[in-house]
């Protein structure tokens with residue numbers, strides 16, 4: 001189905017992203033998998049190409065695109081190479097940077113945003129704790145007042161860019177009595193005394209993205225590190241999570257679509273019983289089914305992207321986009337593995353890695369159960 005949300009400016013931008021991917025990403029994917037991380041050169045090169053500052057105003061080194069469709073184009077093109085790329089990039093540029101851009105003080109913007117846009121300051125976001133991620137309001141990392149300072153103690157886990165990041169927007173309890181109304185966001189630099197991180201976590205998929213635990217032991221910060229308002233952190237996160245979920249949805253569909261297209265090619269070439277396997281009715285009907293599912297998901301996500309670019313996307317529609325796209329992606333990729341036969345289970349085949357990479361998308365950014373909980377509540381249930 002012809003897509004209608006992108007115009008020639010978006011397509012020209014897509015071409016420049018493709019050029020970056022061909023030159024700076026594709027030749028290095030195996031190195032990234034082995035290193036279990038994206039090297040700093042990736043970030044610096046992306047910064048040079050203007051791919052880290054779409055949401056950052058020009059005065060701080062960004063390009064201030066002002067139209068989420070450009071972010072979506074970038075996410076789509078990175079997803080075609082592998083699911084970890086839009087994840088790491090998205091956490092940095094589309095998920096964490098907006099907290100500083102939209103909630104930061106002038107001093108914070110000047111201190112951090114030029115480095116964020118250039119790739120010299122890599123961002124991560126610390127919400128999830130070892131004790132739980134779904135129930136964000138129950139987080140236990142604390143900040144206690146000490147004169148003009150705050151003393152932070154606690155830990156975060158599963159943090160994307162956690163091993164190599166430089167600055168973490170971190171959700172911390174500043175009032176133990178007030179539940180969700182006692183949470184504040186702090187910008188915590190990795191050089192801060194008392195900050196440390198664990199090893200790169202050993203994941204089932206998404207090897208290229210580094211994921212780590214963060215530890216805070218008497219980390220001393222001041223009000224100058226508060227992002228947004230004191231005790232408003234939970235509200236700030238709720239306001240920003242729809243964009244995070246939409247970004248996930250864009251990647252989910254683009255990633256699955258790419259692997260499906262490669263699988264269709266495979267089904268045309270691979271022979272069994274003297275014929276291409278795609279010509280057997282079962283497989284032909286299956287591929288027809290999968291293409292339809294992807295296009296239906298893509299049409300819904302495109303509408304969400306358009307709404308978001310017009311600032312009308314609701315949190316509930318973002319939740320629907322997130323759970324549905326990750327479910328479709330997982331189903332499609334499971335069938336793609338099956339169509340590859342034994343090769344589909346070999347790590348050297350992209351389809352195998354894509355299938356493993358996709359699994360987490362039903363868990364993170366708010367699990368699919370939490371997404372359905374939000375949608376159900378909106379139904380008055």
Ligand SMILES: Cc1cc2nc3c(=O)[nH]c(=O)nc-3n(C[C@H](O)[C@H](O)[C@H](O)COP(=O)(O)OP(=O)(O)OC[C@H]3O[C@@H](n4cnc5c(N)ncnc54)[C@H](O)[C@@H]3O)c2cc1C
Pocket residue numbers: 091124125126127128129131132133134135157158159160161203206211360363364365366367368369370373
């Ligand atoms: C690779 C990876 C990268 C990540 N990156 C980040 C990051 O950068 N920053 C960050 O802060 N977090 C990150 N996360 C954490 C992720 O967001 C959490 O894992 C997720 O929110 C779920 O939290 P949890 O793991 O504590 O599971 P839990 O909250 O313990 O949930 C366990 C199960 O119970 C279900 N459940 C919980 N509550 C309900 C309910 N009310 N109704 C029905 N079912 C329920 C959940 O859906 C899940 O199936 C990442 C996770 C992974 C695996």
